[in-house]
Amino acid sequence: LGADTAISQHHGTLGKDTIALFESCRRGDLSKIRHLVEEREIELNIRDRWDGTPLYYACLCGHKEVVEYLLDNGARCVANTFDGERCLYASLNVGIRNLLRDHKVVTSNTMRRDGYDQFLRRCLDDRQHCDITFRVGGEEVRAHRCILAARSEFFRDAFRTKWRGHNVVPVTHHLVDASVFRIMLEYLYTGRLEMQARQSDSLIELAERCRLTSLVGQLHDLLVSSSSRRKAWNEFKTLLLEPSQYAQEVQRDLSRLAEQTLPAGDCKVSADERSTGDAGYADVCFNVHGCYFFCHKVLFCNRSEYFRALIEDPFTEALSTGTSRDVPVISLNHVTPEVFKCVVQHVYGNTTTALEPENVWEVACVADVYLLPELRRQCGQLIGESLDEAGACSALKVARLLRLHRLEEQCIDFMARHLAQVVQRPEFREIVAQDASEVKLRQETDSISVIDDIRYHIAANARSCAEVALANQKLALIDALLSDMGLDA
Template sequence: MDKTFNELCYACRVGDKENADRLASTGVNLNALDEFDNSPLFLASLCGHEEVVKLLLERGAVCDRDRYEGARCIYGALTDSIRDILLQYDISKAVDLNQPFVMHLSSLLKESAYQTHDICVTSLGSKQNKRLQLHKFILSTRSPGFPGEINFNGGKHCIEMPSSVSPTVLEIVTKFIYLVPVLHEIDAKDMNRLIDLSSLWGMSELKEFLEQVRHVLDPSEKSTMMAEYQYRITERAREQLCCFVNENILRNAVDAGNESSLQSQDLISMFNSSAFPDLVVVVENSHGLKRFYPCHLAILTRSNYFRIMFDLPLAENFTYKQFKAYQDMPPPTEIPIVSFPPCEFEVAELLLRYLYYDASEIPWQYAMDVLLLADHLLEDRLKSMAAVIITQSKDILEKYSIFQILYLGWETRMERLEHYAAKIVANDIQRYAEDPELKNAIMLSSRRISVRQETDSIEFVDDMRYYLLQKYAFEPDDIELLGEEDDEELLNASGISDYMKDNSTIDALLDELKLQA
């Protein structure tokens, strides 16, 4: 293992915050594992060093509650305060350069099968006349001072930068715009030109970083500064894309009632809007009303569902061939239209926010619908986010029954919801035993086994029995020992009587259903 990483792990174990800070700033992978499969965050959490936990989270350590390592950190936390910090930490805001939002935006700079770019930028003096293939909506969002030619409407356009903008400077700035880690590539000789260009194009974070780092000589201090600014740059990009979605996509959306298409004038207006769309997303809600959103193929390709759609001539009134034809023709060429699965407009907009900038703020009222839509669109990460909201909401059971949540968990293959439902039912088994829906759930669970033997276990029942043990803080061995007792006072005081009563209630339900498990 890397020596620096081992030193970081030791600092996390002993709670040496200053040393952990120094080591983290060297660029060591904070999410790697040591020889015992422990991450630095797990070690700090297990050993109770709250300030080190906070530091690691700020520096980019990821605590994804739906993954094994994240769950270990939370359940292994020494104190409740550390556990609360980890539970409240928003996984989508981790400063991890491998997070999907950053990775996807950076990947748009590379040649792709879809060629979603709509503007080419060249610089005088560039070798082999290299052209940067960019996107108007990203440039207008991330660099508001970019040359006015970006306002061209329709099709693809080319811009040639003046000789004052060298190819090297242009490439660095472009990488910065697309969130490619570039701060470590900046050469001192390009510093002044980069400061001037970042000021001209409205990139305040880059300008501020350059003006500060030019006076720093210590490598460790410089690395720390880079890590801090990379976080700020990522968060600023998220804020900018949030504003773009609000002001250019949602504000320019058009309600068309129950009409199947937009009026030509609405299409032209949408085409000429500041959203610079290259396709339109149409959503039909539960009342049969339709809303059209100006969107971008470059963003929708984050989803496996849409990648498949764009690769095949499906019935959604869109093919990649149509998209290419549209890109190369001026208005009022009809914009390609893509259909979302039927859902409420609010749910569709939550999905768009997630695709554009990894928004994870899902109101509990929509979490069930978001989960269903995310499952349809093959978005496992969004499914996990929605499932977390469902299981942590205090109000969800006022709108939905626990069995609706269970059935949705089965439908979307989210074990988190299955376990959540089993725990809720087990903790109040006497009340739920009176609900006919519990018998139905047990029967459905028994049928989920493809080839069931007479005495096979039933997953939902097994889960309930497991959470009954948790409810009374018992281990299986405790039941065997205490079950042999005949001292009624001891049985009542230990909780074994209540446990056996609840367990018997489950057995009675199984007998009534003629099931052996």
């Protein structure tokens, strides 16, 4: 217990995997870092008691490959901030310093993007499911009606009136070229944009014509702040617009679109809006036990490879839905309408308002089948918030089965804090026996996974003399359990 307690006090309240990340960055163990980041989902921008980050230690110790990997996966190094300058000046050599400067991670554009950000970018780049083409300055720019209508009142009105029935729309304004139009689309799809300073006037003109008042105001503020920091204006300078609330705005608009896809009884929008609004651009329908969800291929295909394979299956037939819409109908028989509603909300708006303790287990399993890891993790978070002595062991089994590493860590921590009650439960003995059986050709030095993890958490929480005494009592309970089961670990 003494050695484990010393390690815990040295690193503050950091978890076992987080401590391993810091140590691996100091050593330059890239394979271990990959495992911790990609499999264990460890946060890269966490700090230790000295305000150091994993990136800082990798720079300080001169591990260039580790620095590059951390930057690629979202480690923050923002220019003119404490962290950014600290990493630059702590770099062991010029190569790492140049890497920080050249990698573009010294701007907020380098911050780690979650799955929803990447999903929005894939929708922007999607060309297979486009249903509208804009002809701008001799170039064709393709897009998706459902997203443009959901994000902009101007496009929503235009698609219903003057552009109704048109698949190609000419854009003839002399100040607008294809590159500027694409920048505006980037903003509508992702909530952020990147442009050269010389394009600002054209973009503001286009945004005003499209009644994007919020974008116009943000662009003016960006130009003022950029010019105030520079003595000489450089028209080729790259400007990044990334409002702090960009994700919430996109999520809000696409969540509204998700509401229009739901069966009539669940839909919170009017029948008129449902029939003529953004859901009118639906190009795929999911039949879930007689409940029809009119959805959009661009969103489902770019959110999940499972749905991409399902939707793009050449044998999918355009069956009748009993309505005036002729779209492909795909029957989903292994999920309930209530659970699929959670899936739709997640796909469109990354929200889970329909997720409840009563359905979270079923949603977690469906998310695993549908290859929706973020929804699976959101389920794990809800399960972790409602752990109790009766359900902790079941939650641990689910966490392992669905590879929910954070939930697994929460379950272990809960068991360590309530060990006296947990060790009396038969299901806990089952987990211990299962972990013991998985160790092939057991030796005296082998450890049982769940026991080893619980012991670590017990030691990590032992600071004062009273806590150390309590920890020793818990360790004695573990020893007694193992002795009773005929195990030694």
